[in-house]
Amino acid sequence: MTADLLIRNARPLGGPATDLLIRAGRIVERAPGLSAPGVPVEDAAGKLALPGFVEAHTHLDKTLLGMGWHPHGAGPRIIDKIDHERALKGPLDIDRVAFPQSGLLRRPGTLELMDRALAMGVEVVGGLDPCAIDRDPKAHLDAVFALSQKHGRPIDIHLHEPGEMGAFSLELIFERIRALGLHGQVTVSHAFCLGAPDRDLVDPLIAQLAELDVAIMTTGPAARPAPPVARLLAAGIRVCSGSDGIRDTWSPYGNGDMLERAMFVGLRNNFRRDEDVALAFHTCTRGGADVMRIDGYGLEPGCAADLLIVPGETVTDAVVSRPMDRVVVKRGAVVARGGTCTRLVA
Ligand SMILES: [Zn+2]
CATH class of the missing domain: 3.20.20.140 (Metal-dependent hydrolases)
Known part of the structure; x- marks a missing residue:
């Protein structure tokens, strides 16, 4: 399952605030002030946007x-x-x-x-x-x-x-x-x-x-x-x-x-x-x-829309603070907020 989403005012990896437009589960545009009538909006309010975590070894x-x-x-x-x-x-x-x-x-x-x-x-x-x-x-x-x-x-x-x-x-x-x-x-x-x-x-x-x-x-x-x-x-x-x-x-x-x-x-x-x-x-x-040879990974246009919105000033701030107030986006769909699963993605 994939989804459309407009993320407003997010700071990718702690950089300047920008918008991310996601269509069909993929980031298609990354620029401030985007508009996409009819697309659900997630206001990041200046929080960090981080690429989805990759768990590369677990039992x-x-x-x-x-x-x-x-x-x-x-x-x-x-x-x-x-x-x-x-x-x-x-x-x-x-x-x-x-x-x-x-x-x-x-x-x-x-x-x-x-x-x-x-x-x-x-x-x-x-x-x-x-x-x-x-x-x-x-x-x-x-x-x-x-x-x-x-x-x-x-x-x-x-x-x-x-x-x-x-x-x-x-x-x-x-x-x-x-x-x-x-x-x-x-x-x-x-x-x-x-x-x-x-x-x-x-x-x-x-x-x-x-x-x-x-x-x-x-x-x-x-x-x-x-x-x-x-x-x-x-x-x-x-x-x-x-x-x-x-x-x-x-x-x-x-x-x-x-x-x-x-x-x-x-x-x-x-x-x-x-x-x-x-x-x-x-x-x-x-x-x-x-x-793991994952193609299309990251926060650039063309990448799969797997990412997190996390409070923090910088990536280091997020790593040491480990805030639980996170929004998790999988293939364009918000699947968790604050540690609680909101939607299952098949
Ligand atoms: Zn092991």
Whole structure:
């Protein structure tokens, strides 16, 4: 479903106030003083217009959001969380998954399930900690890349492995990208190893990420080493962000708010200057669109009319204030006000 809408007096990304005319779900004009008889008007009253947030990494299959409070009982290791999650979702059958959440090789049949899911149209092949979980990194990655080759799908590898171990897995990933010509087709999520303090370890990895156009997803984790967002972007690497788990069996935290996520990315990267906080905001907006290859993204004429109207003087003000008084526009239709859904878009 698409809609027409005239947004008056909005400030795109904190710039001068202007009007945005939307027809059939797409921004067609952006200029002050527009008139469009018969088109519904949304008066932004000088608030910010922000492009729609891009949630580039989340696990909705295990969220507990909206259910009664669930006491968190998983242990500290990744494998503890996997086992805890499996115990809780035991009664469920989930067929359409292309991410080996519980490991690929250590769970016989997972590879075949992923193959079937991809054949049914799942868009991306997932991988998970080739050394730490499957303990056979070459076999794990060969299987993941073979699925990508077979189905012609990009890859997203969730790499929690720290330091030297993560660097070793990354090198194996690079080898396969080079051999198969999969430049621009691979995202590495979390990539805690890039947060290691040893520049002699990390800098050559960043150079290869740039050379092979490998994208990085970071949640801005509070308690783990985090990829250095500013250095990655400066190297020309596509960087996106996501909530990861939202109040689920792995963690009691999360609310899915990507404006709040931008703040976490900023805090984790020690961003304080406005131009640096803008980098954190970028990972939750255009950076996600760049990684997920979303066409027609932004606030310019020709772009899809997916945007927010948010109080604030600047983008940085919005990131640190995280106001809930937001108007959310999807394909030209106002779908939420003040955190309440007003309309469903099919
Ligand atoms: Zn994840």
